[in-house]
Amino acid sequence: MKNTVLSFLIIATALLLNPNSARGHHGWAAFPSGSQITLKGTVMDFHFVNPHSVVEFAVKDDKGQVQVWEGELTSRSNLAPRGWTATSLEDRDEVTITGYPAKNGAHAMRITRIVLSNGKELKLSGGN
Amino acid sequence: MISKFRSTALLWSLFFLNFGFAQVSSTPGQGEPASEEGIPVTDALVKAKCGSCHTSDDRGNMQRISWERATPEGWEQALRRMTLLYDVDLTPAETGHLLQYLSTYHGLAPEEAKKVTYDVERRIHEETAIPNTVMSACGRCHNFARVLSWRRSVDDWKELSRAHAVRYNARPSEEAIAFLAKMAPLHTTEWAAWRTRTLDKNPAGRWLVTAYVLGRIRYFGEMQIESSGADGEFNTRATLQSVTDGSTVVRSGRGLMYGGYAWRGFSRSGNVTSSAPNDLSNDAQEVMTSAPDESNAEGRWFWGQYQELGFDIRMQRATSNATLLGIDRPLLKTGSRSQRIRLIGDHFPAQIAQADMDFGPGVTVRRIVSHNASEVIAEVDVALDAPLGKRQVAFRRSVMPGALAVYDRVDYIKVTPDSATASFGNQTRSRGYQQFEAIGYQNGPDGKRRTADDVELGPVDVTWSMRVFYESEGSRTDSVGTVGPTGLFIPAADSPENNFDVWVIADARTEKDSDGKPLVGKSYLVVTVPVYTFNGRRYVRDLDRWVDDGPARPVQQ
Numbered sequence: 001m002k003n004t005v006l007s008f009l010i011i012a013t014a015l016l017l018n019p020n021s022a023r024g025h026h027g028w029a030a031f032p033s034g035s036q037i038t039l040k041g042t043v044m045d046f047h048f049v050n051p052h053s054v055v056e057f058a059v060k061d062d063k064g065q066v067q068v069w070e071g072e073l074t075s076r077s078n079l080a081p082r083g084w085t086a087t088s089l090e091d092r093d094e095v096t097i098t099g100y101p102a103k104n105g106a107h108a109m110r111i112t113r114i115v116l117s118n119g120k121e122l123k124l125s126g127g128n
Numbered sequence: 129m130i131s132k133f134r135s136t137a138l139l140w141s142l143f144f145l146n147f148g149f150a151q152v153s154s155t156p157g158q159g160e161p162a163s164e165e166g167i168p169v170t171d172a173l174v175k176a177k178c179g180s181c182h183t184s185d186d187r188g189n190m191q192r193i194s195w196e197r198a199t200p201e202g203w204e205q206a207l208r209r210m211t212l213l214y215d216v217d218l219t220p221a222e223t224g225h226l227l228q229y230l231s232t233y234h235g236l237a238p239e240e241a242k243k244v245t246y247d248v249e250r251r252i253h254e255e256t257a258i259p260n261t262v263m264s265a266c267g268r269c270h271n272f273a274r275v276l277s278w279r280r281s282v283d284d285w286k287e288l289s290r291a292h293a294v295r296y297n298a299r300p301s302e303e304a305i306a307f308l309a310k311m312a313p314l315h316t317t318e319w320a321a322w323r324t325r326t327l328d329k330n331p332a333g334r335w336l337v338t339a340y341v342l343g344r345i346r347y348f349g350e351m352q353i354e355s356s357g358a359d360g361e362f363n364t365r366a367t368l369q370s371v372t373d374g375s376t377v378v379r380s381g382r383g384l385m386y387g388g389y390a391w392r393g394f395s396r397s398g399n400v401t402s403s404a405p406n407d408l409s410n411d412a413q414e415v416m417t418s419a420p421d422e423s424n425a426e427g428r429w430f431w432g433q434y435q436e437l438g439f440d441i442r443m444q445r446a447t448s449n450a451t452l453l454g455i456d457r458p459l460l461k462t463g464s465r466s467q468r469i470r471l472i473g474d475h476f477p478a479q480i481a482q483a484d485m486d487f488g489p490g491v492t493v494r495r496i497v498s499h500n501a502s503e504v505i506a507e508v509d510v511a512l513d514a515p516l517g518k519r520q521v522a523f524r525r526s527v528m529p530g531a532l533a534v535y536d537r538v539d540y541i542k543v544t545p546d547s548a549t550a551s552f553g554n555q556t557r558s559r560g561y562q563q564f565e566a567i568g569y570q571n572g573p574d575g576k577r578r579t580a581d582d583v584e585l586g587p588v589d590v591t592w593s594m595r596v597f598y599e600s601e602g603s604r605t606d607s608v609g610t611v612g613p614t615g616l617f618i619p620a621a622d623s624p625e626n627n628f629d630v631w632v633i634a635d636a637r638t639e640k641d642s643d644g645k646p647l648v649g650k651s652y653l654v655v656t657v658p659v660y661t662f663n664g665r666r667y668v669r670d671l672d673r674w675v676d677d678g679p680a681r682p683v684q685q
Contacts, residue, residue: 030598048578049547049652052629070597077254086578106598 031110166194231386237322247273250435458586490514552623564615566634590634
């Protein structure tokens with residue numbers, strides 16, 4: 001699978017360079033590196049997988065309505081050497097997550113920082 | 129027929145060859161005197177066909193060949209290379225003989241072959257703990273299993289590296305050679321033990337078969353194997369019946385046993401029922417590994433552009449004893465009563481008693497509903513305080529470990545595989561499908577999900593849907609593909625010439641979470657184009673990876 005990840009990175013890069021592939025496997029293309037946002041929420045699910053790990057978390061908006069966000073991390077293969085496991089984020093964990101929001105307005109972000117409610121920051125890679 | 133069969137049985141080696149893999153140096157080396165003892169070649173045909181280039185010493189060692197061992201697939205690649213690149217003239221019968229001899233007497237011990245079984249069985253497998261130097265030396269074109277399909281002397285690993293440097297402009301890596309020489313040496317204790325055994329095994333006879341098809345539960349049946357009369361070749365006939373709906377699949381085929389344990393076969397069904405990619409009547413390659421005592425075998429029968437579809441197979445030799453093969457339901461809930469459960473097996477006696485069956489503590493047999501030689505239907509009660517988790521089921525002395533799970537609730541469902549790849553087709557490559565399955569789990573003693581003590585309960589009844597990343601719920605996904613009621617993802621027929629990240633979502637029909645909402649499981653699916661070009665090179669999709677296919681060729685008009 002390590003090969004797979006490397007391969008995904010290759011194709012992601014290729015597609016980024018291909019103007020006809022704007023919607024291709026996204027790498028980080030869907031998340032422009034403009035200003036970041038920070039959200040406080042509750043973990044609903046954590047997918048510790050390749051090619052990207054994904055955190056699903058619930059955030060209350062200004063009106064008290066719950067919005068479900070998806071935050072993307074680098075791959076399981078990249079996170080595992082940094083001590084991550086499938087239980088690094090558990091259901092109902094309170095988290096503060098910072099990252100680049102999706103450019104199409106979807107409730108999705110490329111995560112750059114995760115802080116647990118006890119103040120512990122989970123170590124992330126530099127992204128891919 | 130033999131040649132056709134053999135070619136088909138080892139089809140994937142052709143596939144890999146086309147991808148530019150190369151395992152064996154094509155030029156027999158004229159190197160230094162060997163520092164390790166070789167394995168003498170005793171076969172007259174090998175000497176006759178290979179001897180003009182691979183010279184022999186006075187001990188019967190032939191250059192290169194005596195310092196290499198490989199799987200049948202490895203040797204088939206080598207023979208094909210010799211045929212294509214060096215005009216070695218081989219008839220199909222001669223090819224078969226050479227393959228049989230080399231795979232047996234210059235093969236891998238079963239323990240060695242087991243480490244790369246996932247590759248020949250075409251299973252998605254995460255290869256880990258491989259040094260970066262080795263990955264960069266080999267990983268662009270090979271998965272690591274392909275490398276470990278060979279055992280070589282130190283000198284031969286060096287020779288392989290040298291040949292790759294010449295042929296593929298691959299930079300030699302001393303560190304990679306040292307790693308491989310240690311990881312995959314010519315002489316091992318496993319091989320030393322195996323080569324002293326009688327390798328001329330005979331799989332002929334009646335075998336009891338358990339077949340598992342992702343998304344379709346379990347099939348039981350039997351396979352009759354008999355000698356075809358040709359050297360080392362066997363005819364097969366398998367009859368499998370679904371425990372779910374009673375439907376039957378009949379397959380006929382041929383196979384060979386390499387090295388006394390490695391079954392390679394091909395089978396087809398005369399009653400093709402549909403053109404569906406996951407139709408169980410599809411022609412299939414068979415890869416199985418037999419136990420040293422020939423009492424059982426397991427492996428995979430598969431098909432598809434990427435060999436991504438098929439059966440997981442377990443077989444055991446039929447005996448005259450009552451044999452339990454399986455049960456028709458993997459789960460029983462605590463506190464439930466009069467639950468019907470079907471035991472499937474062979475040679476169940478004419479007279480049976482409730483005491484003949486054992487479902488473990490807390491599960492009692494209320495009555496026997498019916499029985500015959502191949503099945504027993506019983507009604508059982510499950511105590512409210514029955515121990516949770518997996519347990520064995522037994523009929524007299526025939527025991528099936530972990531066949532049944534007792535549970536009080538499903539805590540979560542997991543979609544397997546948790547991440548996967550499917551691909552659109554093009555003019556030359558068929559679509560690549562992906563079969564999903566939703567498995568129920570209980571948290572286990574620690575009360576946490578996704579930990580080591582979680583109890584796998586088995587398949588859960590779900591409805592399937594999909595959502596493209598960053599699209600809102602309910603958005604159309606037709607241009608990407610569809611996921612059917614059995615969890616099979618079928619890419620769209622027209623390739624959008626693009627890749628998509630997709631959630632494949634399973635919603636449990638009955639199981640709910642603590643808030644009363646249906647349990648949901650998801651898998652991360654990437655749907656890709658089958659081929660792409662980048663920086664002048666062509667990359668081609670394999671089962672779970674991309675392979676550098678060499679310089680991009682001009683598009684044929």
